[in-house]
Amino acid sequence: MKKINDLNLPEHVKYTKDHEWAKFEEEVVTIGITDYAQDQLGEIVFVEMPEVVDTFSAQDEFGTVESVKAVSALYMPISGEVVAVNDNLEDAPELVNEDCYQGGWIIKIKPADSAEMDALMDKAAYLEMLKG
Amino acid sequence: MNTGTKTTPLHQWHLDAGAHMADFGGYDMPLWYATGVKNEHLAVLTSAGIFDTSHMACITVDGKDAFALLNYCVTRNLAPLAEGRCVYGAFLDEKGHCLDDALVYKFADTGFMVCVNAGMGESITAHLVAHANHKDVNIADLSGKIAKMDIQGVNAARILSSLIQSPEKVFDHMPYFSFKGHFDSGHPGAGAVKLNDGTPVLLSRSGYTGEFGFEIFLAPHAIVDLWQDVLTTGKDLGLTACGLGARDSLRAGACLPLSHQDIGHYKFINHPWDFSLPYTPDKTGFTKTFLGSDALVPEPGDMFVFPFAGNSLRKVAAGETTGAYDHNQEQIGHVLTCVTDMGITWHDGRIVSIASPNLSDNIKIKGIACGFVMVSRQLQPGTQLTLKEGKRTIDVSIVQDIRPDRTARKKLSYFI
Numbered sequence: 001m002k003k004i005n006d007l008n009l010p011e012h013v014k015y016t017k018d019h020e021w022a023k024f025e026e027e028v029v030t031i032g033i034t035d036y037a038q039d040q041l042g043e044i045v046f047v048e049m050p051e052v053v054d055t056f057s058a059q060d061e062f063g064t065v066e067s068v069k070a071v072s073a074l075y076m077p078i079s080g081e082v083v084a085v086n087d088n089l090e091d092a093p094e095l096v097n098e099d100c101y102q103g104g105w106i107i108k109i110k111p112a113d114s115a116e117m118d119a120l121m122d123k124a125a126y127l128e129m130l131k132g
Numbered sequence: 133m134n135t136g137t138k139t140t141p142l143h144q145w146h147l148d149a150g151a152h153m154a155d156f157g158g159y160d161m162p163l164w165y166a167t168g169v170k171n172e173h174l175a176v177l178t179s180a181g182i183f184d185t186s187h188m189a190c191i192t193v194d195g196k197d198a199f200a201l202l203n204y205c206v207t208r209n210l211a212p213l214a215e216g217r218c219v220y221g222a223f224l225d226e227k228g229h230c231l232d233d234a235l236v237y238k239f240a241d242t243g244f245m246v247c248v249n250a251g252m253g254e255s256i257t258a259h260l261v262a263h264a265n266h267k268d269v270n271i272a273d274l275s276g277k278i279a280k281m282d283i284q285g286v287n288a289a290r291i292l293s294s295l296i297q298s299p300e301k302v303f304d305h306m307p308y309f310s311f312k313g314h315f316d317s318g319h320p321g322a323g324a325v326k327l328n329d330g331t332p333v334l335l336s337r338s339g340y341t342g343e344f345g346f347e348i349f350l351a352p353h354a355i356v357d358l359w360q361d362v363l364t365t366g367k368d369l370g371l372t373a374c375g376l377g378a379r380d381s382l383r384a385g386a387c388l389p390l391s392h393q394d395i396g397h398y399k400f401i402n403h404p405w406d407f408s409l410p411y412t413p414d415k416t417g418f419t420k421t422f423l424g425s426d427a428l429v430p431e432p433g434d435m436f437v438f439p440f441a442g443n444s445l446r447k448v449a450a451g452e453t454t455g456a457y458d459h460n461q462e463q464i465g466h467v468l469t470c471v472t473d474m475g476i477t478w479h480d481g482r483i484v485s486i487a488s489p490n491l492s493d494n495i496k497i498k499g500i501a502c503g504f505v506m507v508s509r510q511l512q513p514g515t516q517l518t519l520k521e522g523k524r525t526i527d528v529s530i531v532q533d534i535r536p537d538r539t540a541r542k543k544l545s546y547f548i
Contacts, residue, residue: 001150001151001152001153002150039152040152042152042163042164042168042169042377043164043168043169043170043171045170045445045472045474045499046445046446048446061523064524066445066446066447066472067169068169068170068173068381068471068472068474068499069163069169069377069380069381069471070449071447071448071449071521071524097168
C-alpha cells in the first residue's frame with residue numbers, strides 16, 4: 001500500500017472526491033482514476049466503459065473498474081459527451097495500474113460547461129482530503 | 133491503526149514488503165503484496181505461494197472425555213479419525229447455525245487440537261467449555277501462542293524438502309488431511325518434523341486453496357525465519373508471498389466456503405459442503421447425534437446455497453443488496469461471495485484451468501467470476517441466473533464445481 005506522500009499526484013490535473021482525475025486540454029477533458037484509487041483497488045482486470053456519444057451529467061456513473069476482489073463505479077467529474085474511450089484497456093486493463101495518468105486514461109469528453117472544472121479539487125485539496 | 137487491532141509475528145515483514153493491509157477478524161493482515169493478487173493466485177496454481185495464517189486460532193482439547201466433547205460439538209463423525217489425521221467440520225449452535233468451521237486434529241484418543249478462524253479462539257473455547265460440564269477435559273485457547281503459515285501449490289513439497297530434516301521420511305505416507313510432528317517441543321510427537329535448525333513444527337497436508345500443500349504450525353518466534361527461508365528457497369521456482377485476496381479467490385474457485393460469509397447464521401444444510409456433515413451413505417440421516425443435529429431437518433422456507441460461475445471475469449459485489457434473479461426476472465436470492473478466479477476460463481462449454489493437463493497453447497486464460505448464491509429453491513447445475521447489483525448485471529450458471537484439475541488430493545509422491 002502506498003504511503004500518501006508516495007502517491008503520484010500531478011499538478012496539472014483536477015481531482016474528485018471519488019478519486020477520478022480530469023484534465024482539460026484543447027476543449028477536451030480526459031478522465032481516469034488516481035494513483036490512490038488504483039493502489040486501493042489492486043490489479044484492475046476489467047474496465048467497463050461507455051459508448052462514444054453517450055452523455056452524462058456530473059457525478060453520473062459512467063463505467064466501472066473491476067479488480068479481482070472488487071467492483072468500483074466510475075463517476076463523471078463534470079457533465080459532457082463522450083468523444084473517445086481508451087480501447088487499449090480492453091486487452092490491457094492493467095494499464096490503469098501501471099500508468100493511470102497517461103496510458104491508463106479511461107474516457108475523453110466534450111464538456112457541457114468547462115467552468116464545471118473549477119469545482120474540482122487541485123492537488124493540494126485532494127491531498128488534504130486523503131490525509132483526512 | 134486502532135489500538136485493538138492485533139498483528140501476527142510477520143506484520144512488520146508485510147509492511148516492509150509494501151503489502152496492502154486491511155482488518156480481517158481483528159487482525160491487520162495483507163490483502164496482497166506488490167506482486168498483485170492476480171500473480172499471487174496464479175503462482176499457487178502453477179508453482180507455490182505462502183500465506184501468513186497466524187491470525188487463525190488453535191484450541192487444544194485434552195483428557196479422557198476429549199473425544200466425547202468434540203464428537204458432540206463438531207459436525208464430522210470423529211469415531212473413524214485415526215491418530216495423525218485431521219478433518220474439516222463445523223461447530224453449530226442448537227439452531228443448527230454455523231458458529232465457525234474448523235480442522236480437527238487427532239494426536240491421541242485423549243488429545244485433539246481444533247484450528248478455527250481469526251478471532252474465533254475465545255468464543256469457540258467458551259462454546260466448548262459451556263458444553264463440557266462434568267466432562268474430564270482440559271480446553272486451552274492457544275490464540276496468539278502459535279504461528280502458522282501455509283505453503284500451497286505444486287512446488288510446496290519440493291521447496292519444503294530442503295528446509296526440514298529427513299524430508300523423505302516426513303513425506304512418506306503423508307496423504308491429504310494427515311499431519312506429523314508438533315510445535316511444542318515437550319509433546320511426544322514433536323520429533324517427527326523438525327526444521328533444519330531443530331525447530332519442531334506440526335506439518336499438516338491441508339490448506340484452503342484447493343491445491344496441494346501444507347499448513348505449518350510453529351512457535352511464533354520461529355516463523356519469520358522460516359518465512360524468509362521459504363521465500364529464498366522458492367524464489368527460483370516462482371514461489372511468492374500471497375495475501376488474503378488470493379486466498380479468497382483460490383478458495384472460492386475451489387468451491388470452499390468462507391466462514392461468516394458463505395456459512396453462518398442459517399441452517400447448516402442445503403449447501404455444497406455435504407462432506408462436512410456425517411450423512412449416512414443413503415443421505416437419509418446422520419451417523420451420530422451432535423449439537424445442532426436436531427435442527428438440521430428440511431422445512432418449508434429453507435434456503436439453498438449453490439456455487440455459480442459467470443460467463444466472463446466480470447463480477448458483482450457480494451451481499452444482500454446483490455440479488456439473484458431467475459429467467460423470469462423473479463428475485464430468488466442473493467450473492468454470498470463473488471470473486472474472479474483468474475486461473476480459469478471457458479473453453480468449448482467447459483471450464484479449464486491454467487493448471488489443466490494438456491492445455492492447448494491457443495487457450496487464453498481470461499478469468500471467470502465465481503462464488504456462491506443463496507436462493508429460495510433447489511436449482512440444477514446449468515440453471516442460468518442473473519445477478520444484479522444496482523444497474524449492474526452479470527449472467528451466471530449454477531455449477532457443480534468451479535476450478536477443475538485441482539491438486540489438493542493428489543498423491544504426495546507426484547510432487548517430488
